[in-house]
Amino acid sequence: MEVEVRRARHAQYLRLAAVHAGPLGPALLGRPELAPLYEGAYAHCSGAQGLPCQGVGGEPRVCLVRRLERLAWSALRGGKRRREQERELVEGLLRCMDHLKREFPLEFLPVLEATQDFLQKDLDYLRGQRAPTGLVGST
Template sequence: MPGGPKGLTETERRRRRERIFRWLAVVHAGPRGMAVAGHPELGRRYPEGYARCPGRPSLVCRASGGVPRVCLPRRFEELAESARRGGRKRRGFEAQRIEELER
C-alpha cells in the first residue's frame, strides 16, 4: 500500500518504530534515562521503583533471577532492531513481544 497510513512510506514507518523502541530502552535503562527524557526528578525514585518490580515470566530477569532494569531495556533494543529490519511480519512479531510484557 503506497504511502501507508498518514502518508508514511514503509521505510519511514520502520525508522519511527525503531526510534520509539530505542527511546523506551533509554528511559528504562536507569536514572540517567529519566534525565534524558526531561524528568531528572524521577531519577531518584528509579531504584525504588525497580526494586519492587517482580519481573515478568516473559522477561529474562524472572527466569534467571536477574535485574528487571537490565532485561527490559534489552527487550526494547531487540524490538528496535526488529523495527529497523521492518516489514509486516516483523510488526506482528513486535506486537506479540509487547503483549508478552503486559502479561
C-alpha cells in the same frame, strides 16, 4: 513510506530503552527528579504473570531495556512473520508495564504510562488497526 515507519519505530524503541536504562533516563521524559529512586525501583521485580519471569522475577533495568532494544532493531527489518513476532513481544511488554505499575513507586507512573501509551499505539499498528502514519513522528 514503509522505510519512514521502520525508522520512526526504531528511534522510538531506542528512546524508550534509554528512558529505562539508567538513573538519568526518566529525564528524557521530563522527570529528572526520579534519578535517586531509579536503583531501588529497577533493581528487582517479582515477575509478571504470563511472562518467562513469572515466579522467578527479574531486573527491569536489564530485561525491560533488552526487550525494548530488541524491538528497536527488529523494527528496521521487514516481513509479515517478523511483525507477528513483534506483536507478541509488545503484548508481553504491555503485561510487564501493568505489573511494574503495581511494583514501582508511584512517582514512576508517568514514565510507565508514557511507555505503555507508545506500546499500545504500536500494537494497534502491528494489528493493522492504526495507520502507519500515526506512528511517524509520535512520542
